Amino acid sequence: MSWKKRCATSAKNSAYLLIVKILIVTLIAIFAFQICMASQGENLIGIPAPEWNNQQWINSPPLRISDLKGKVILVRFFMDSSCPFCRASAPYLNEFYSAYKIKGLVVIGMYTPKPSPMNVPIEEVQKYVKDYGFEFPVALDNDWATLNKFWLDRVPDADFTSVSFLIDKKGIVRYIHKGGQYDPEDVKEIREKIEDLLSAE
Numbered sequence: 001m002s003w004k005k006r007c008a009t010s011a012k013n014s015a016y017l018l019i020v021k022i023l024i025v026t027l028i029a030i031f032a033f034q035i036c037m038a039s040q041g042e043n044l045i046g047i048p049a050p051e052w053n054n055q056q057w058i059n060s061p062p063l064r065i066s067d068l069k070g071k072v073i074l075v076r077f078f079m080d081s082s083c084p085f086c087r088a089s090a091p092y093l094n095e096f097y098s099a100y101k102i103k104g105l106v107v108i109g110m111y112t113p114k115p116s117p118m119n120v121p122i123e124e125v126q127k128y129v130k131d132y133g134f135e136f137p138v139a140l141d142n143d144w145a146t147l148n149k150f151w152l153d154r155v156p157d158a159d160f161t162s163v164s165f166l167i168d169k170k171g172i173v174r175y176i177h178k179g180g181q182y183d184p185e186d187v188k189e190i191r192e193k194i195e196d197l198l199s200a201e
Contacts, residue, residue, distance in 0.1 A: 041154070046172060046174075049165065049171055052065065059137050059138055065171055071169060073165075074093075075150070078112070078162060079113065079162070086181075089182045090133065093134070108139065147163075158179070166193050174193065
């Protein structure tokens with residue numbers, strides 16, 4: 001083999017190896033991200049949900065978890081109606097509320113302003129609640145106190161703040177959706193979890 005051919009072959013092999021290395025690194029990164037997403041908050045399953053102390057509410061007088069023992073609670077943290085994840089998930093929250101409220105499900109919306117805690121007037125949040133069509137209780141979490149207590153203090157590397165919690169009749173966290181919009185598989189899983197928890201003693 002001539003020197004030129006050897007150089008060309010070597011260059012091709014080097015390019016091939018580089019492509020393979022890039023693919024391997026990419027696959028490892030994707031796998032690591034999926035593991036991270038799957039593990040976020042898993043240690044919170046099976047422990048009591050922390051109590052909240054939100055004072056401003058829409059569609060309801062102030063509620064506390066301790067007042068809702070015997071009920072299944074679905075809590076979703078959300079922001080204003082410009083959020084695509086919130087807009088995509090809102091119809092499912094309304095669907096869960098309509099389908100299961102008479103069976104003992106309480107849906108709670110927790111409004112958290114973005115990009116950081118700030119004092120948002122209740123009149124402004126009422127507009128978002130109307131935009132989403134929420135008829136269930138909504139609490140203002142302007143200082144992120146409940147979001148921090150439920151999620152960010154315990155999962156500081158969380159990818160989303162729009163997290164959802166399913167809490168059983170005894171106040172124990174039984175399911176966490178780690179944020180973003182609900183996809184069809186999420187909706188199916190949440191519905192099944194709700195039905196299981198409602199049927200449990």
